[in-house]
Amino acid sequence: xxxxSRYEAVRSRDERFDGVFFTAVLTTGIYCRPSCPATTPKRHxxxxxxxxxxxxxxxxxxxxxxxxxxxxxxxEWNARADAVGRAMRMIADGxxxxxxxxxxxRRLGYSARQVQRQLTAELGAGPVAxxxxxxxxxxxxxxxxxxxxxxxxxxxxxxxxxRQFNDTVRDAYASTPSELRSSGRRGARPGPGEPDVPSxxxxxxxxxxxxxxxxxxxxxLQRRAIAGIEEMTGAPGARTYRRSLALPHGTGVAEVDExxGAPGARxxxxRLRLTDQRDLTAAVQRVRCLFDLDADPYAVAERLGAxxxxxxxxxxxxxxxxPGAAAPDELAxxxxxxxxxxxxxxxxxxxxxxxxxxKPLPAPxxxxxxxxxxSGALAAAALTELGMPESRRAxxxxxxxxxxxxxxxxxxxxxxxxAERALLALRGIxxxxxxxxxxxxxxxxxxxxxxxxGVRHGLRLVGAGLAAAESWRPWRxxxxxxxxxxxxxxxx
Numbered sequence: 001x002x003x004x005s006r007y008e009a010v011r012s013r014d015e016r017f018d019g020v021f022f023t024a025v026l027t028t029g030i031y032c033r034p035s036c037p038a039t040t041p042k043r044h045x046x047x048x049x050x051x052x053x054x055x056x057x058x059x060x061x062x063x064x065x066x067x068x069x070x071x072x073x074x075x076e077w078n079a080r081a082d083a084v085g086r087a088m089r090m091i092a093d094g095x096x097x098x099x100x101x102x103x104x105x106r107r108l109g110y111s112a113r114q115v116q117r118q119l120t121a122e123l124g125a126g127p128v129a130x131x132x133x134x135x136x137x138x139x140x141x142x143x144x145x146x147x148x149x150x151x152x153x154x155x156x157x158x159x160x161x162x163r164q165f166n167d168t169v170r171d172a173y174a175s176t177p178s179e180l181r182s183s184g185r186r187g188a189r190p191g192p193g194e195p196d197v198p199s200x201x202x203x204x205x206x207x208x209x210x211x212x213x214x215x216x217x218x219x220x221l222q223r224r225a226i227a228g229i230e231e232m233t234g235a236p237g238a239r240t241y242r243r244s245l246a247l248p249h250g251t252g253v254a255e256v257d258e259x260x261g262a263p264g265a266r267x268x269x270x271r272l273r274l275t276d277q278r279d280l281t282a283a284v285q286r287v288r289c290l291f292d293l294d295a296d297p298y299a300v301a302e303r304l305g306a307x308x309x310x311x312x313x314x315x316x317x318x319x320x321x322x323p324g325a326a327a328p329d330e331l332a333x334x335x336x337x338x339x340x341x342x343x344x345x346x347x348x349x350x351x352x353x354x355x356x357x358x359k360p361l362p363a364p365x366x367x368x369x370x371x372x373x374x375s376g377a378l379a380a381a382a383l384t385e386l387g388m389p390e391s392r393r394a395x396x397x398x399x400x401x402x403x404x405x406x407x408x409x410x411x412x413x414x415x416x417x418x419a420e421r422a423l424l425a426l427r428g429i430x431x432x433x434x435x436x437x438x439x440x441x442x443x444x445x446x447x448x449x450x451x452x453x454g455v456r457h458g459l460r461l462v463g464a465g466l467a468a469a470e471s472w473r474p475w476r477x478x479x480x481x482x483x484x485x486x487x488x489x490x491x492x
Contacts, residue, residue, distance in 0.1 A: 025045055031049065069133065143177055226347060246359070304479055323440065407422060420438050
């Protein structure tokens with residue numbers, strides 16, 4: 001897009017471009033998302049930036065009406081497999097906060113200078129500025145939804161000093177932390193002896209773009225929910241998905257509601273309870289990955305909706321998503337347990353594994369009692385509780401050993417093609433398992449599983465062969481889910 005076409009998107013308040021670029025207004029010093037409902041500024045007063053960090057670095061502060069800092073990230077970063085796409089996924093997971101730019105560069109296999117140059121060229125900001133913008137957003141959430149002391153919030157959001165925290169909040173929001181807290185306060189401060197964080201956890205609105213087929217996602221997760229680490233409560237249409245999280249600094253529990261918080265809402269309501277508030281950024285990103293909240297349903301529908309084979313499926317299920325994983329290593333083990341068995345059988349096997357080897361939560365939270373076992377622990381485990389042949393148990397140990405020693409890397413910035421090659425080199429791992437892990441654990445939107453029984457059945461229902469999948473690139477993961485759901489649509 002050129003600037004004139006961007007301005008036309010702003011004039012039409014086109015939400016398809018929220019997160020793709022940001023609009024900065026010279027006369028107000030404010031930057032917005034393209035769909036901001038405020039009066040459209042004059043063309044000569046508008047500048048465009050490829051990221052919120054670039055707008056902030058140029059001296060603009062976030063609009064209080066459209067909250068551009070809370071917009072979903074560009075779906076481009078999920079689709080791209082290059083260094084910039086991988087870097088953006090790692091920054092979103094908090095790698096720069098935990099390991100610095102040097103750690104980010106090391107994971108990418110580049111020098112810090114190369115990473116700085118590539119990110120600045122494409123996003124108008126380097127890794128430090130991008131991480132700083134993300135910290136500012138995290139700080140605003142904590143200031144406005146908790147009563148944690150400001151000093152604790154500074155370090156929980158990833159800042160290295162209170163002064164840096166104060167300066168960043170003033171730059172991003174034109175308010176002091178205290179003013180920002182006052183503007184978002186929900187009720188009175190807790191009294192003596194009452195918890196700082198609401199008992200329901202830190203309340204969040206996890207934004208998404210376009211239509212969102214929550215029924216499909218919640219059905220998918222409910223069929224696969226593992227006792228001890230996941231549960232689904234409530235009736236269809238008003239369900240709440242709950243799961244435990246193993247995080248860099250501790251553990252957590254996430255709750256996500258199926259029903260939208262308001263008519264036409266473009267978000268899912270979520271609550272996070274964390275043993276260490278520094279894990280907020282990582283926890284949010286992992287929930288977003290699980291629910292595929294950074295997808296671009298417009299681009300998917302444009303490609304698949306026009307397809308003569310899939311068009312009617314896409315029309316019947318607008319906003320269908322490809323669920324990812326909250327814990328990539330966990331998903332890899334679950335994929336192995338799911339080899340050549342039904343979903344129900346895989347669920348039973350995995351629940352047995354969690355009961356035998358899972359790490360207990362500090363305190364049970366409803367039906368949640370554990371976090372998933374660590375790869376290192378499973379690599380040395382006998383696994384006799386599973387009642388599986390030794391060859392299958394050996395595969396689990398092999399995969400877990402490879403994850404523990406770094407032979408296979410499934411972190412947010414992993415090279416997807418390299419990870420798949422490393423998985424296929426392991427004894428007992430075939431194309432289905434490696435592809436399923438690539439699709440869910442690494443969030444690849446362009447995976448197809450030609451050997452999957454459900455896919456073949458879906459293809460028969462729509463009257464197509466395997467060759468049809470080539471025309472569905474780069475969104476074959478979504479096509480796969482449409483085929484999996486084709487049986488349901490045929491019987492309703």
